[in-house]
Amino acid sequence: MVRAKIVSKETYVKNGGMKGIFRRSFLGIPYALFLLLFVVFPLLLIVVYAFTDENGAFTFANFVGFFSNATNVSNLFISIGIAFITTAVCLLIAYPVAYILSRFRSARSYILVLLFIAPMWINFVLRAYALREILNLLGLLGKTNFLNVIVGMVYDFLPFMILPIYTTLIRMDKSLEEASADLGGNGAVTFFKVTLPLSVPGIVSGAMMVFLPCMSCYVITDTFGNSKIPLIGKLIETMFGRASDWNMGSAIALIMLVIMFVTMILTGGFKRESTERGNAL
Amino acid sequence: MKTKKIVSYAFLALVLLFVYAPILVLIIFSFTDAHIIGQWHGFSFDLYVRLFTVERLRNMIVNTVVLAALAGAISTVLGTLGAMGIFYAKKGWSKSLQGASNINVINAEIVIAVSLALVFSMLAFNRTYYSLLIGHVAFCTPFVVLSVIPKLKQMDPSLYEAALDLGATPAKALFKVVLPEILPGIVSGFMLALTLSLDDYIITSFTKPAEFDTISTYVYNAVKNTAKSELPAFRALAAVIFAVIAAVVVVLNIRANRKTNKKIIENKEIKR
Numbered sequence: 001m002v003r004a005k006i007v008s009k010e011t012y013v014k015n016g017g018m019k020g021i022f023r024r025s026f027l028g029i030p031y032a033l034f035l036l037l038f039v040v041f042p043l044l045l046i047v048v049y050a051f052t053d054e055n056g057a058f059t060f061a062n063f064v065g066f067f068s069n070a071t072n073v074s075n076l077f078i079s080i081g082i083a084f085i086t087t088a089v090c091l092l093i094a095y096p097v098a099y100i101l102s103r104f105r106s107a108r109s110y111i112l113v114l115l116f117i118a119p120m121w122i123n124f125v126l127r128a129y130a131l132r133e134i135l136n137l138l139g140l141l142g143k144t145n146f147l148n149v150i151v152g153m154v155y156d157f158l159p160f161m162i163l164p165i166y167t168t169l170i171r172m173d174k175s176l177e178e179a180s181a182d183l184g185g186n187g188a189v190t191f192f193k194v195t196l197p198l199s200v201p202g203i204v205s206g207a208m209m210v211f212l213p214c215m216s217c218y219v220i221t222d223t224f225g226n227s228k229i230p231l232i233g234k235l236i237e238t239m240f241g242r243a244s245d246w247n248m249g250s251a252i253a254l255i256m257l258v259i260m261f262v263t264m265i266l267t268g269g270f271k272r273e274s275t276e277r278g279n280a281l
Numbered sequence: 282m283k284t285k286k287i288v289s290y291a292f293l294a295l296v297l298l299f300v301y302a303p304i305l306v307l308i309i310f311s312f313t314d315a316h317i318i319g320q321w322h323g324f325s326f327d328l329y330v331r332l333f334t335v336e337r338l339r340n341m342i343v344n345t346v347v348l349a350a351l352a353g354a355i356s357t358v359l360g361t362l363g364a365m366g367i368f369y370a371k372k373g374w375s376k377s378l379q380g381a382s383n384i385n386v387i388n389a390e391i392v393i394a395v396s397l398a399l400v401f402s403m404l405a406f407n408r409t410y411y412s413l414l415i416g417h418v419a420f421c422t423p424f425v426v427l428s429v430i431p432k433l434k435q436m437d438p439s440l441y442e443a444a445l446d447l448g449a450t451p452a453k454a455l456f457k458v459v460l461p462e463i464l465p466g467i468v469s470g471f472m473l474a475l476t477l478s479l480d481d482y483i484i485t486s487f488t489k490p491a492e493f494d495t496i497s498t499y500v501y502n503a504v505k506n507t508a509k510s511e512l513p514a515f516r517a518l519a520a521v522i523f524a525v526i527a528a529v530v531v532v533l534n535i536r537a538n539r540k541t542n543k544k545i546i547e548n549k550e551i552k553r
Contacts, residue, residue, distance in 0.1 A: 022451045023369070024365055024366075024369035024441075024451070024455075025365075025366055025369040025370035025371070025374065025375075026366070027362045027363075027365040027366050027369070027455075028362060028363050028365065028366010028367060028369075028370060028374075028378055029366065030359060030362055030363075031359050031360070031362055031363030031366060031378070031382070031422070031426075032363075032366065032378055032381075034359060034418075034419075034422070035378070035381040035382060035384075036381075038397065038400070038415055038418075038419045039381060039384055039385055039419060040381060040384075041400060042393075042396030042397050042399060042400045043384070043392075043396055045396060045399045045400060045403070046392070046395070046396045046399065049399065093296060096289075096292055097292070097293060097296055100289045100292065100293055101293075110533075110537070111530060111533055111534050111537060112293075114530055114533065115297065115530065116296075116297070116300060118526045118530060119300055119301065119304060120476060120480070121476065121479075121522060121526055122304060122307075122519050122522050122523060122526075123479065123480060123496050123497060123500065123515075123519075123522075124480045124482075124497075125480075125482055125496070125497045125500045125501050125504075126307070126496070126500050126515055126518075126519055127303050127304065127307075127519075128303075129500060129504050129512075130303035130304065130306050130307045130318070130516075130519070131302070131303040132504070133303075133306060133317075133318035133319065134302060134303060134306055136318075136319070137318075137319050155299070155300070155303070158296075158300065208387075212387060212389065213389065213390065215389065216389035216390060216391040216392070216483075217390075218391070218483075219482050219483070219501065222501075222505075223504060233389060233390075233391040233483075236391050236392070236395060237391060237395075237483075240395045240398060240487070246399070249395060250395070250399070253389075253391070253392045253395055253396070256389055256391075256392055257388065257389075257392055260387050260388060260389060261387065264387050
């Protein structure tokens with residue numbers, strides 16, 4: 001294997017030498033330029049705006065202003081709380097769904113999975129509006145704002161939790177479960193000692209796909225919460241919209257960015273550990 | 282054993298009911314011209330007629346679809362090239378490109394939106410169709426990259442070199458050898474980009490020109506202010522989209538059935 005690699009590398013260099021200086025890595029250049037211009041540079045602008053006042057002078061005032069306002073801080077915690085509850089509820093519904101779907105043996109299991117994902121093709125603002133009208137008919141709209149927001153969020157994000165868990169479950173080596181059963185583990189033991197630990201990577205990536213966008217999905221809070229449940233994302237929108245305080249808006253965006261990357265790094269570490277444990281099995 | 286099966290089917294049915302209830306409501310009330318869901322003004326196809334005849338609605342739908350198709354196509358080309366760049370570059374470059382690409386996967390949509398709005402206001406080409414398109418491409422491309430890279434990893438690396446050894450130019454080797462191998466990843470990346478673009482509200486609202494509306498932005502504003510909007514017609518749109526999806530699922534189901542039937546027949550023949 002190693003030898004084959006060396007030989008092929010030589011021929012690669014030889015060919016490269018003959019055919020000019022083309023390298024396949026050059027294909028990434030347009031995307032690299034695009035990312036620099038429209039991803040990295042904009043984020044740097046956010047950082048600059050966050051640390052300056054409207055005259056462009058350096059200041060910490062935006063952050064001091066944000067954290068000294070009790071409403072802002074409580075909004076931050078409410079956002080994280082809503083994201084957390086939504087993730088937990090999604091997991092509780094999605095795991096059994098993914099588990100049951102992964103047990104179907106025929107080609108039809110794929111179609112059942114499709115059934116859960118298909119609604120995503122209908123515009124999500126439109127579906128949210130329809131669900132809102134259902135809550136309205138049930139007499140819940142405007143009364144149980146917090147609950148309605150959770151229902152809306154779960155409705156929107158559920159497929160994002162089902163899919164990664166389902167994928168890890170069907171890719172799992174089934175012989176491990178059989179081995180557990182052969183060694184005397186009953187259904188529950190096999191599930192908790194083998195299946196569940198092995199599906200942790202799917203759970204983690206599903207949780208990330210729900211938790212992170214949840215904190216800023218103000219479309220849902222506006223539609224279901226009577227605009228009474230403040231999300232941190234809404235605050236940013238207001239700062240860039242009606243309030244037109246771009247510096248403050250950038251500061252809040254930066255705070256959110258930090259929360260996201262910290263969450264990502266924390267769970268990334270968790271993921272590595274879990275795969276190591278998976279290998280140890 | 283049997284109760285277990287019943288319980289699991291019941292659970293699936295319950296979740297599906299939750300997932301499809303809003304869509305069913307939209308479909309049912311697409312056959313009446315009442316302004317508010319829950320009221321029934323008699324059966325009519327009025328909303329369907331409006332959907333295809335009111336120019337404003339038609340423009341909005343065309344806008345949304347064209348934007349998604351353009352953003353999807355550009356994202357797919359850019360993302361496929363980017364994925365190859367990440368896969369074939371030296372470790373340092375590869376890692377930093379991959380890292381930069383993943384930023385928008387993790388990042389909140391609102392942060393992507395406002396940071397782009399800052400750039401566009403700075404470059405003084407403010408909010409035009411191009412800024413909207415760039416916003417969608419910036420949002421969709423990382424997902425294309427993520428679906429193409431696994432296919433590059435699965436590919437036998439010596440195929441490309443074999444093509445070169447047999448006299449193909451790098452361009453020909455890429456198009457005739459590498460591209461067909463990673464095509465499934467490219468297709469699923471394109472589908473993903475299309476879905477993301479069709480559904481997007483937040484980035485669209487921050488990068489679109491004032492008079493331009495997609496389905497998302499129109500419905501979002503119409504829900505807040507239902508009075509004189511064309512909102513009811515969107516119930517008909519939901520029904521039409523649902524009919525198309527249902528047809529696709531049925532076709533797939535029939536094909537899957539045929540495949541399993543074939544297998545059963547083949548197995549029987551082998552046994553004979």
